[in-house]
Amino acid sequence: MRTAFKLKSVTVAAVLAATAYLPLTAHAALFGDDEARKAILEIRAKIEALQHDIDNKADKNSVLTLSDRNDNLQSQISALRGQIEVLTNEVTNAQQRQKDFYVDLDARLRKLEPQQVNVDGQTVAVGVSEQQAYDAALSQFKGGDYKGAANAFGDFIKRYPQSGYAASAQYWQGNSLYAQRDYKGAIAAQQNVVKNYPDNPKVADAMLNIGSSQAELKDKAAAKKTLEQLIAKYPNSPAAQTAKERLPTLK
Structure with missing residues (x-):
């Protein structure tokens, strides 16, 4: 969200900067047609370069953000898997203890039977x-x-x-x-x-x-x-x- 906001802000600033040169076109006679066209082209080039730079930074930030998030998610998944393994072992051990208990109980009851x-x-x-x-x-x-x-x-x-x-x-x-x-x-x-x-x-x-x-x-x-x-x-x-x-x- 911040990157998009910055992108919009910079773009708006560039547009305003370009607009500032409009009077030059209105008074093209003072500079000549060739010089006016040249100035506009230079401004457009600067805007495109700035936009390209912003886009590159936005992409890099996005990649870095996704990478960080991916690493964080992978870390959380590993931790959860570890917890699942511990819980699985506890359940297995509990089931075995329960089985041993019933086997022992059955053996004791059998001993008490005639x-x-x-x-x-x-x-x-x-x-x-x-x-x-x-x-x-x-x-x-x-x-x-x-x-x-x-x-x-x-x-x-x-x-x-x-x-x-x-x-x-x-x-x-x-x-x-x-x-x-x-x-x-x-x-x-x-x-x-x-x-x-x-x-x-x-x-x-x-x-x-x-x-x-x-x-x-x-x-x-x-x-x-x-x-x-x-x-x-x-x-x-x-x-x-x-x-x-x-x-x-x-x-």
């Missing part, structure tokens, strides 16, 4: 805390802490009465009581196995434990009856073989 395990030949669903409680109680028994094991298995049965480990917990509680010489408690625990879980493979061993407990209590008649029932009901079991070996001692 797992399919094989217990006494049957596939059952067992919760994480349920499995941990059973394993802890069994570990106590294997470690020789029979009192702690008996209590732990008792707690397990109360907390998880419908557990796939319920029959096993009842059986190991009976063995824990037997190891403490609590024969009456052992009999009661093993009778629950026989009564409540008749199809469980531990029933034969439970009956053997009952017979052994009865023998320890000097109730040979009851012990003999239990062992004979064991042999009749589960003749091919290892428990039945052991019962056959013990029967002669009960006479």
Whole structure:
């Protein structure tokens, strides 16, 4: 805008300067026709030269202005591209963190979900805390802490009465009581196995434990009856073989 304004201003000044010489043409007789024409031509030449110079300067200024603007725009574009790259990286990292979070969450939830395990030949669903409680109680028994094991298995049965480990917990509680010489408690625990879980493979061993407990209590008649029932009901079991070996001692 300034360049155009200057251009107009200079042009107007030139025109005014040329107009100032008009009286010369009006009084051409004083100078002669040739001299007047020459003066006009010189003025016109000066005006054209000035106009050309102005145009050149205007073009140069325009080019410089456009170049400066282009450099400025390129700088801004580069800065914006840099910001876009940073934001893109942040978005990518956020998406990855979110993905990792959900993968980890899914893994944690899966760990909390009941797992399919094989217990006494049957596939059952067992919760994480349920499995941990059973394993802890069994570990106590294997470690020789029979009192702690008996209590732990008792707690397990109360907390998880419908557990796939319920029959096993009842059986190991009976063995824990037997190891403490609590024969009456052992009999009661093993009778629950026989009564409540008749199809469980531990029933034969439970009956053997009952017979052994009865023998320890000097109730040979009851012990003999239990062992004979064991042999009749589960003749091919290892428990039945052991019962056959013990029967002669009960006479």
